[in-house]
Amino acid sequence: MDLLDIMLDRLGRGESLAHVTILHQDGSTPRTAGARMLVFADGSIAGTIGGGQVEAMAMDMARASLRTGWAARASFDLTGGRDQGMDMICGGRLEALIEPIIDPAKLLPVLQAAQTCRQDRRPFTLLTMLRASEDENGVEIARCLRAPEHAGQPALRQGSCAGEQELEGVLREAGREPWNLVRQPGADWLIEHYRPRETVYLFGGGHVAQKIAHVAHIAGFRIAVLDDRPEFASRELFPQVELLLAPPSFANVFGLPELAREPMTDTSYVVIVTRGHRHDADILEQTLRTAAGYIGMIGSRAKREATYRKLGEKGFGPHDFARVHCPIGLDIGAQTPEEIGVSVVAEMILHRAGGPRRG
Known part of the structure; x- marks a missing residue:
């Protein structure tokens, strides 16, 4: 937890x-x-x-x-x-x-709303007002949560901090940084913008995928696994998984109802580690048509160039291929599935932190 x-x-x-x-x-x-x-x-x-x-x-x-x-x-x-x-x-x-x-009555509704937003993969903002208490022996704290309209759900407001006009002014000053402390006369405001937790969509359930899932879970990513072989899409192999799918094939995978409810965004990390080049190329083609924020494909540079040539015949170009991390993972000399898992997740952490990408 x-x-x-x-x-x-x-x-x-x-x-x-x-x-x-x-x-x-x-x-x-x-x-x-x-x-x-x-x-x-x-x-x-x-x-x-x-x-x-x-x-x-x-x-x-x-x-x-x-x-x-x-x-x-x-x-x-x-x-x-x-x-x-x-x-x-x-x-x-x-x-x-x-x-x-000590008395959570005021805080619980805000925390419960935050949990609901996270379960619905819905962005939200938590505002915390900090004001010196009248006897100057402590701090008075008030919280509220705001969530915009999302996937057909109406805007959400929970808790009370201040008037709407004051809140709008604080939010404008805070900007879009995930965390900001806004100092104003009479009170400070802690502004926390939350986005849905990053999800790693592992296409393939083999040994490398299993190690990537383990390390990614430790690093705080949400895990989804898809393999057309039911014996590899199992909770025994992936105890950390939150979404597990075994479609009959990899054709039109993003049209599956479970993935259609989770449209690819900048918090979506697609990792392509299937059992064969043909499947990898098919999934890469489909992924490049989405807005996934991170795309990684296992394989050699020779495999990459052959795959890009075939996709080039279908209208893809350098701008599309620049989105792809292939060979996947940071170059740390990884050889074993465990080492590859570390290198891949390290690259995803770097991407999540906004660091420079490899060429």
């Missing part, structure tokens, strides 16, 4: 917890803005904000917040100073929000 699922599970059982979030950082720090951790009443945790002394101090503050009920903003200096007893010299500074969740 990820942190949202854990929060909903624990709060649904009537437990209290503290939510620790890095609001922003300057310079080098173990984790960056957006890293979060849950601290429970028994002292256990889920997630991390980087470990070490910072995390230990944040855990102490989180446990204290569960006793007092006060939220707070805490600053940590990692430049080598000893005023906080810090033994880390990363060279940066960070600020974290320490939030006790």
